[in-house]
Amino acid sequence: MTRILLTTAAIAISASSAYAQQTDVTAAALAELAQYQAAEAAVAQRLETFDTLDFEVFSGRQWDRLHESHAEDIKVHWPDGRITEGLDVHIADLEAFFVYAPDTRIETHPIRIGQGEWTGVVGVIEGTFSAPMPIGDGQFIEPTGKPYKLTMATIGHWNDEGVMDEEFLFWDNLTFMRQIGLAQ
Template sequence: MKTLTPSWKSSSVLRTATAWLALGLGGPIACSSAEEELERYQQEETQEAAHLATFDTLDFDVFTHQDWGRLQHSHAQDVIVHWPDGHQTQGIDVHIADLKAMFVYAPDTRIEVHPIKLGSGEWTSVVGIMEGTFTQPMPLPDGSSIAPTGKSFKLIMNTVSHWKDGVMTEEYLFWDNQSYMQQIGLAP
């Protein structure tokens, strides 16, 4: 699968800067402004690339291998997480508890690819493929459980994240819960 990156900004900024320089418009002031804009853009692109690399590590290593002690490398202590079922949490410890719960009944849950990755300033949007198999009892809030069906799932999911100081401060998770329940045999 091909990874998409926002190359349109680079060519636009470079064309603008080159045009100003080639035409000599505005003399040194225009040149300085174009150079400052190019430098600002390059810094933003470097930041976006760092965030996307951190996100790859988060999904491919930390999430997939349940290495929860490393979650603070990508998440703020007071991270706000919006889940596909509509609930929202605040704090890394609550987020870790929610993530751990996904592995109780599907211990082979994993994300190994990000076919689409986009960044813009302090925001990223990453599409991943989450897979696993319902092989263990699924605990319910009343203390009972649902017997495993042995069925596997493969979901397209999306995470939209806001970053500050190198970590996510807010995370929006999206996937089709109906499809998820159907795939693991809990919905028609």
């Protein structure tokens, strides 16, 4: 009888240990899943903010809302190679599009990707060269009335406050100049 009790106790202890190990494995897997889901939710939120940025804030020239997606000390890498710093400088650069093409807009992001603190979107920026383009020293290029439609990409790095602290902009400036009639 004692032998049966000891055997039963040994089986119970062994089962309890196996159950505890399984519980630890399950808890670790659930923690990893929760971490993955939180990261995916953060990327989804950043991409949603990106859509709002381009479709509403940029296209609608709502510069007072740019802080919703950009840090005050945003660093922007432009397609022509220059790098600017600061939200006010970025707003001035964005507003420049609308001086000679008041109907400038972005209405679609056919590609939206992200991982961790990085996101990328491909968009289509379009408008019409319908107003004089300032070129400095009080000089202007007269409008051609020609439309432009460019595929562009934006890569953004997001900080812990949920806004971009660095942005990389890509489009083909030669194609842009050709479309508006300023290059061959």
